[in-house]
Amino acid sequence: MARWEPNAQERLVRAALELFTEQGYDTTTVHEIADRAGLTKTTFFRHFRDKREVLFAGQNTHTRLLADAIGAAPGPATPLKAVRAALDALTATFTDDRREIGVRLRPVIAGHTELQERAALKRARLAGAMTDALHKRDVPEPTASLAAELGVRAFYDAFDQWADPANDRTLTELTRRTLDELRAALVALD
Structure with missing residues (x-):
């Protein structure tokens, strides 16, 4: 995985929405969102405080x-x-x-x-x-x-x-x- 990749925030938003649609908001984890976006959990937290905030980017x-x-x-x-x-x-x-x-x-x-x-x-x-x-x-x-x-x-x-x-x-x-x-x-x- 690259150290820095462009459009991380956009990728995280799209990944979160895909997962929320597929498996529900409550059961989706930050780790799953980051993984789906091809990023790390640390990168997720650089952009958002929690999974709720990803919806209000x-x-x-x-x-x-x-x-x-x-x-x-x-x-x-x-x-x-x-x-x-x-x-x-x-x-x-x-x-x-x-x-x-x-x-x-x-x-x-x-x-x-x-x-x-x-x-x-x-x-x-x-x-x-x-x-x-x-x-x-x-x-x-x-x-x-x-x-x-x-x-x-x-x-x-x-x-x-x-x-x-x-x-x-x-x-x-x-x-x-x-x-x-x-x-x-x-x-x-x-």
Whole structure:
């Protein structure tokens, strides 16, 4: 086995999802994941604290992408337009070759309470990152948190559609459409 091999984190994620699908989350060990990926257990722990975290790889990158894109939005952009720019930046990283991960990820998380709790924490952190970035643009409350929550809702609703193998639209397209639908629903409340 090579001392260093590229794409270790991606290989670990794919190996974990394969094993979780084949034999279940509870019975899969870190050693099995590392072995399936052609890596060592030590390499696994360089990337993840435990097997639960392998399912939430990229969270720090996602929060940074969202915050940076909101910060880079044009000065006169409304809060929702800044959130749209952030969602475009995030969803651009979800290429079609990653769709398979989404397909496998959903049932694993749905089948375990601890993973559902971790997923809820990730969702809250994404919303928090966008809210904080909007605050830096001097967007007051509750506008900042509402725009962020709409963005997160749009992303997750669109992700569920995107992870459906029958769907051939990009995550960016689906997220934009969903955000537009949520915005229209918000206007209709009045």
